[in-house]
Amino acid sequence: MDWKTRLERLDRRIIFLVIFFAVLMPLFFPLGLSITPGPEATAFHAAIEALQPGDAVYLAADYDPGSLPELQPMLEAAIEQLCKKDVRIIAGSLWPACPPLVNRAFTQIAEGRFQKVYGTDYVNLGFKEGREVVMNQLGQSIRGVYPVDSAGAPIGDMPVMSGVDSYADIKLIVNVSAGYPGTKEWVQQVRSRYSIPIVAGCTAVSAPEYFPYFQSGQLSGLLGGLAGAAEYEVLVSGSGPAAKKMDAQSLGHIVIIGFILLGNLIYFLRSREGSVA
Amino acid sequence: MRREIPLFLTIFFGCMMVIGFFVPHPIVNEARSRVEEWTIILAAAAVVLGVANVARIHMHKISRRDRDFQYSFPLLFALFLMILLGIVPKDWITSMGFPAGGTDEGSPFDWLYNNAYVPMQGTMFALLAFYIASAAFRAFRIRTVEAALLAITAVLVMIGRVPVGGSISNWFNGLIHLDLWTLPEIQQWIMDIPNLAAKRAILIGAALGAIATSLKIILGIERSAIGGD
Numbered sequence: 080m081d082w083k084t085r086l087e088r089l090d091r092r093i094i095f096l097v098i099f100f101a102v103l104m105p106l107f108f109p110l111g112l113s114i115t116p117g118p119e120a121t122a123f124h125a126a127i128e129a130l131q132p133g134d135a136v137y138l139a140a141d142y143d144p145g146s147l148p149e150l151q152p153m154l155e156a157a158i159e160q161l162c163k164k165d166v167r168i169i170a171g172s173l174w175p176a177c178p179p180l181v182n183r184a185f186t187q188i189a190e191g192r193f194q195k196v197y198g199t200d201y202v203n204l205g206f207k208e209g210r211e212v213v214m215n216q217l218g219q220s221i222r223g224v225y226p227v228d229s230a231g232a233p234i235g236d237m238p239v240m241s242g243v244d245s246y247a248d249i250k251l252i253v254n255v256s257a258g259y260p261g262t263k264e265w266v267q268q269v270r271s272r273y274s275i276p277i278v279a280g281c282t283a284v285s286a287p288e289y290f291p292y293f294q295s296g297q298l299s300g301l302l303g304g305l306a307g308a309a310e311y312e313v314l315v316s317g318s319g320p321a322a323k324k325m326d327a328q329s330l331g332h333i334v335i336i337g338f339i340l341l342g343n344l345i346y347f348l349r350s351r352e353g354s355v356a
Numbered sequence: 357m358r359r360e361i362p363l364f365l366t367i368f369f370g371c372m373m374v375i376g377f378f379v380p381h382p383i384v385n386e387a388r389s390r391v392e393e394w395t396i397i398l399a400a401a402a403v404v405l406g407v408a409n410v411a412r413i414h415m416h417k418i419s420r421r422d423r424d425f426q427y428s429f430p431l432l433f434a435l436f437l438m439i440l441l442g443i444v445p446k447d448w449i450t451s452m453g454f455p456a457g458g459t460d461e462g463s464p465f466d467w468l469y470n471n472a473y474v475p476m477q478g479t480m481f482a483l484l485a486f487y488i489a490s491a492a493f494r495a496f497r498i499r500t501v502e503a504a505l506l507a508i509t510a511v512l513v514m515i516g517r518v519p520v521g522g523s524i525s526n527w528f529n530g531l532i533h534l535d536l537w538t539l540p541e542i543q544q545w546i547m548d549i550p551n552l553a554a555k556r557a558i559l560i561g562a563a564l565g566a567i568a569t570s571l572k573i574i575l576g577i578e579r580s581a582i583g584g585d
Contacts, residue, residue, distance in 0.1 A: 089493070091490045091494075094486075094489050094490045094493055095486045095489070095490070097489070098485055098486055098489040099486070102485065110520075112519035112520055112522075112523055113519060113522065113523070114519050115519075115522060115540065117540070117544065118544075143477065144473060144474040144477040144478055145477040145478065145480065145481045146481070147474065147477075147478060148478070148481075176469075176473070179459075179466065179469055179470070182461065186461075207396070208396065208399040208400045208402075208403055209395060209396035209399040209400075210399070212392045212395040212396055212399070213396060215392055216389070216392050216393065216396065219385075219389050219392075223393075224396070229459075230460065272377070283517075287547060287551050287555060288555060288559075290547055290548070290551060290552050290555060291552055291555050291556045291559060294548070294552060304517075306517050306518060309519075325518060325519050326519070328518050329518040329519055329520035329521075330520075331485060332514045332515060332517070332518050332520070333515070333520060334489060335488060335489050335492045335514065336492075336511050336514055336515060338489055338490075338492040338493035339492045339493070339496050339507060339510075339511065341493060342492065342493040342494060342496060342497070343496070343497060343498050343507070346497050346498070347498075
């Protein structure tokens, strides 16, 4: 059996091992590659930076644990920047599995690092079924849609909700989304109707779909995947969990590109053999 | 009447939502808002219906001993366990020695979410990296000009999106003493120009299609949604 045939019949477990080590090694031995924020992440950061202390922000967290490695760093970095700006955070979710992830980020960042108080500086309204209808109804009355928070406590008396009951009282929507309902629906249902600025973070696979919204100004900022999260972390605090994982992603991409080239090289050589024969 | 009443309701509420979007009058807004409230209630009821349907299908599968019926047991067990832990009074859970009840932090529901659901979903998505690598080697063949364009674009975007792309470009530009476009810049151009043009065309086309389909449903031309042909 010649080397081309051997490579052609390469056991896929070897491919799995190569990608496994390519992703694993940089986590233990970082390469220290520099991360340069792109225009989308810079705009995301600038939109939050423009807020004033005391402003209210709606944090729409629409994802589940499947997208946690990509999206949780974005959420945490966004909460960190919002806390630094001393704005009030009102979080809600249209995905049923998301509220505990929001709680986790609030506990670690808002409470743990900034000593923010639940109910005074931030609130987690939890999950509400209804998708686009919920987005629209929040424009009429947040208290109407969410009479209680995710733990069942009435939100009407919470200081964080003082003077806030619809999009008219919200300065910015920060959306972190893994799909439907998510960024596209927030733009279509809320941005166009209520003219409220929206910044969004999404998975890498869905980022190309939202570039038109960013270029048209319907999204004031956009973070795409782990790379977007890492760029944003660099702007917010210089580093973070996503930035640390970018070395692993870099090597992962190189290995996949290597496999594409190798597969096609063998295919090309085989084709030439066939045409000669 | 079985067809006419649903058709009338579709036309009435469909028109009301469209009018409510464009007419800012308080009466119209109030009516639209009320309908949206009903929708949220119906959506919540639909979740219960969905759970009941999943349970019914899998119980039926077990009773008929269908293919792979044994997988229905863990599904039903997990489904009912999580529902039970979430809805039983919190006092009952804490009286059994757990630090919290319901879906609160520290409750059995929360423990299962963090230690079973999160790792399992993470594992499922992590497997994608392995399958993509395998598929890249075995299936991504450049057989046509279009496939070649796709491969070149994919490689440029993949390498340009990660920090190593910038490092390679800087090293290469330093080697030849020229200020060529870097890989991140090429990636950005691909995303901003060709990708944007294609995505816009798709978005506009899909939106026009959605408007046409919605109008057909609202006007009663397309009746499959209410059980018609």
